[in-house]
Amino acid sequence: MQNFVFQCATKIIFGRNTENQIGNEVKNYSRKVLLHYGAGSIKRSGLYDKVIKSLQEADIEIFELGGVLANPRLSMVREGISQCHENGIDFILAVGGGSVIDSAKAIAVGVPYDGDVWDFFIRKSTPVRALPLGVILTIPATGSEASKSAVITNEDGWYKRSIGYDLLRPAFAIMNPEFSVTLPPYQTAVGAVDIMSHVMERYFTNVTNVELTDRLCEATLKTVLRNTPLVMQDPEDYNARAEIMWAGTIAHNDLLSTGRIGDFGSHKIEHELSGIYDVAHGVGLAVIFPAWMKYIYKNNVDRFVQFAVRVFDLEIDFEASENTALEGINKLEEFFKSLDLPTHLSELHITDERFEEMASKCTEKGPVGFFTKLYKEDVLNILELAR
Amino acid sequence: MQNFVFQCATKIIFGRNTENQIGNEVKNYSRKVLLHYGAGSIKRSGLYDKVIKSLQEADIEIFELGGVLANPRLSMVREGISQCHENGIDFILAVGGGSVIDSAKAIAVGVPYDGDVWDFFIRKSTPVRALPLGVILTIPATGSEASKSAVITNEDGWYKRSIGYDLLRPAFAIMNPEFSVTLPPYQTAVGAVDIMSHVMERYFTNVTNVELTDRLCEATLKTVLRNTPLVMQDPEDYNARAEIMWAGTIAHNDLLSTGRIGDFGSHKIEHELSGIYDVAHGVGLAVIFPAWMKYIYKNNVDRFVQFAVRVFDLEIDFEASENTALEGINKLEEFFKSLDLPTHLSELHITDERFEEMASKCTEKGPVGFFTKLYKEDVLNILELAR
Numbered sequence: 031m032q033n034f035v036f037q038c039a040t041k042i043i044f045g046r047n048t049e050n051q052i053g054n055e056v057k058n059y060s061r062k063v064l065l066h067y068g069a070g071s072i073k074r075s076g077l078y079d080k081v082i083k084s085l086q087e088a089d090i091e092i093f094e095l096g097g098v099l100a101n102p103r104l105s106m107v108r109e110g111i112s113q114c115h116e117n118g119i120d121f122i123l124a125v126g127g128g129s130v131i132d133s134a135k136a137i138a139v140g141v142p143y144d145g146d147v148w149d150f151f152i153r154k155s156t157p158v159r160a161l162p163l164g165v166i167l168t169i170p171a172t173g174s175e176a177s178k179s180a181v182i183t184n185e186d187g188w189y190k191r192s193i194g195y196d197l198l199r200p201a202f203a204i205m206n207p208e209f210s211v212t213l214p215p216y217q218t219a220v221g222a223v224d225i226m227s228h229v230m231e232r233y234f235t236n237v238t239n240v241e242l243t244d245r246l247c248e249a250t251l252k253t254v255l256r257n258t259p260l261v262m263q264d265p266e267d268y269n270a271r272a273e274i275m276w277a278g279t280i281a282h283n284d285l286l287s288t289g290r291i292g293d294f295g296s297h298k299i300e301h302e303l304s305g306i307y308d309v310a311h312g313v314g315l316a317v318i319f320p321a322w323m324k325y326i327y328k329n330n331v332d333r334f335v336q337f338a339v340r341v342f343d344l345e346i347d348f349e350a351s352e353n354t355a356l357e358g359i360n361k362l363e364e365f366f367k368s369l370d371l372p373t374h375l376s377e378l379h380i381t382d383e384r385f386e387e388m389a390s391k392c393t394e395k396g397p398v399g400f401f402t403k404l405y406k407e408d409v410l411n412i413l414e415l416a417r
Numbered sequence: 418m419q420n421f422v423f424q425c426a427t428k429i430i431f432g433r434n435t436e437n438q439i440g441n442e443v444k445n446y447s448r449k450v451l452l453h454y455g456a457g458s459i460k461r462s463g464l465y466d467k468v469i470k471s472l473q474e475a476d477i478e479i480f481e482l483g484g485v486l487a488n489p490r491l492s493m494v495r496e497g498i499s500q501c502h503e504n505g506i507d508f509i510l511a512v513g514g515g516s517v518i519d520s521a522k523a524i525a526v527g528v529p530y531d532g533d534v535w536d537f538f539i540r541k542s543t544p545v546r547a548l549p550l551g552v553i554l555t556i557p558a559t560g561s562e563a564s565k566s567a568v569i570t571n572e573d574g575w576y577k578r579s580i581g582y583d584l585l586r587p588a589f590a591i592m593n594p595e596f597s598v599t600l601p602p603y604q605t606a607v608g609a610v611d612i613m614s615h616v617m618e619r620y621f622t623n624v625t626n627v628e629l630t631d632r633l634c635e636a637t638l639k640t641v642l643r644n645t646p647l648v649m650q651d652p653e654d655y656n657a658r659a660e661i662m663w664a665g666t667i668a669h670n671d672l673l674s675t676g677r678i679g680d681f682g683s684h685k686i687e688h689e690l691s692g693i694y695d696v697a698h699g700v701g702l703a704v705i706f707p708a709w710m711k712y713i714y715k716n717n718v719d720r721f722v723q724f725a726v727r728v729f730d731l732e733i734d735f736e737a738s739e740n741t742a743l744e745g746i747n748k749l750e751e752f753f754k755s756l757d758l759p760t761h762l763s764e765l766h767i768t769d770e771r772f773e774e775m776a777s778k779c780t781e782k783g784p785v786g787f788f789t790k791l792y793k794e795d796v797l798n799i800l801e802l803a804r
Contacts, residue, residue: 034432042423044420242667249632
């Protein structure tokens with residue numbers, strides 16, 4: 031086990047009707063908030079009205095910035111920063127899924143900074159302060175509600191880049207699984223893939239003696255594997271929705287990173303994919319992760335056997351345990367397919383035309399991944415396997 | 418799943434040599450600390466000298482209060498509070514195990530309070546403030562390093578009572594498993610029982626649809642079950658010590674309570690036992706927990722079958738699943754015995770002489786436990802089973 035520092039101070043307020051507490055929570059921090067949201071589904075669901083009512087009852091002045099897109103854009107982040115500067119706003123409230131939260135995080139860290147916020151994403155500067163940030167989560171997927179990371183796409187070159195600092199963790203996250211029951215099957219499915227990928231990026235490590243976190247990872251994966259089909263079948267299954275929503279937070283708040291080093295090579299490759307083709311992050315992961323596994327499993331067959339046995343309850347083939355490893359990878363791919371997701375680029379009508387460009391951009395700062403270091407050639411091979 | 422609020426903001430600094438960071442951590446809070454510790458093992462291990470050096474290098478003025486006993490006493494808590502008042506101390510640093518940390522928590526919450534600190538323990542008053550508190554943990558067991566609870570014994574009547582408030586959570590906890598390698602087998606064993614009990618108190622619930630936390634509980638229990646024999650065999654096994662130490666924190670920081678209601682009846686009964694006979698908490702639990710299980714398992718056989726199957730990898734007896742439930746309880750008791758711990762009161766030379774008194778005190782505020790509500794008669798029956 032490796033030395034580690036872990037602190038996730040985000041206050042989780044979980045369950046039915048918790049959104050009505052938003053005014054009371056916000057007023058612990060500010061009387062002037064930027065309400066940040068997406069395309070408007072929160073208006074259709076009635077959540078928007080509830081939030082406005084609760085904030086008004088708490089005498090909080092509301093400024094709005096809606097319209098965040100999936101794969102949130104740098105231009106809107108800059109717009110939010112300007113709005114905060116112009117109006118003296120000192121609290122950001124993100125209502126939505128991971129894109130909205132990530133955009134809010136970038137605004138929160140950009141407001142107290144003199145330079146351009148993209149500096150942080152290209153490692154030109156390190157943030158030392160951020161505005162406090164609150165979240166009302168509607169889509170379980172990215173874990174951004176309690177994570178330290180944010181991913182933003184710069185339209186100038188379609189660079190999708192991430193930052194990770196403890197000061198980006200939201201002060202609180204209100205999580206009512208009822209708001210996820212209206213998610214269409216497709217979004218439910220890509221959310222599940224995203225959650226599982228966050229766990230698997232941590233699970234596949236070369237650090238030894240990480241038993242507790244291994245088992246916590248397996249617990250989280252099994253929970254998502256069992257509950258996702260339940261909500262695909264019955265979208266209004268509150269309890270299954272709740273399991274998935276809470277699993278999404280645990281998957282990415284870094285508890286599962288304690289004492290170990292994750293890989294995140296697949297995430298890096300996927301960012302190039304969704305940066306260029308604007309596919310949903312979870313779809314990209316459903317394509318890239320199995321390909322990555324097939325490419326690298328031989329570097330640590332035993333870990334893949336453990337994955338197959340403990341996560342998918344497979345029996346070990348004691349004569350050729352490599353078969354068990356492969357069967358585990360297969361099971362994962364089958365699971366993604368059972369959610370009606372593509373697991374190959376061809377299903378997304380993506381050809382090898384820009385493989386070279388993606389592999390170059392992905393590795394321009396050096397190899398990616400820790401479980402296996404991936405150079406440009408490796409990324410090309412993985413994209414080829416994903417074709 | 419039930420609605421819940423969860424926030425554990427304690428910063429965990431885990432691993433080798435982390436104690437040398439103490440000065441830097443403390444100075445984020447104060448320049449004047451009360452250094453609180455136990456009987457002096459920290460002096461023998463060299464930890465005391467390291468702490469003093471690091472604090473001095475950070476220009477921190479040190480006041481000392483050593484000599485905390487197992488089952489920490491109210492009189493010393495009052496002494497600590499006076500010392501803080503007299504010297505304007507505004508930070509408590511606990512160096513030791515659960516007793517030291519609990520004593521420090523009681524001091525931290527007593528200093529800013531006008532009345533007597535015992536008021537909180539008899540629910541006469543509710544704390545609204547506490548001094549910040551830092552921890553250097555040497556004994557994995559109580560989970561107090563990140564928990565919201567503290568247990569103190571009032572020598573006037575030998576009442577052992579607990580409080581639980583988020584404001585009691587330490588600001589940070591430095592955890593170096595190396596300091597646990599010198600623990601004698603007995604203390605290692607009672608620590609493991611304490612950790613497992615914290616998980617099991619949460620595991621046995623009547624709240625349904627708590628799959629993720631069930632699985633996280635099972636993950637934590639399995640880790641302790643596998644690693645405790647390793648350290649009993651080789652006390653210097655750093656990695657196994659590290660697994661146990663981190664498991665001890667996870668077991669009691671309330672992550673495993675999210676969405677569910679724990680039982681804690683066994684803990685309440687044990688507090689009467691150790692309050693009167695001053696046995697180690699873990700020893701008392703090794704005696705009470707199996708007796709409690711045998712007394713109540715019929716109220717929810719399936720949950721005990723799940724425990725047997727998922728924690729002890731037992732096969733279900735499909736013709737009589739109750740047998741599987743009993744086999745699981747048996748396995749737990751055997752495990753405690755394998756650690757050379759007593760599992761019956763007779764082994765502690767405790768007779769039924771004061772059963773009546775313990776059962777009365779335990780239930781004087783009403784029945785205890787949630788999985789099964791226990792009245793005085795039930796407590797007497799459990800003590801009888803434990804005889």
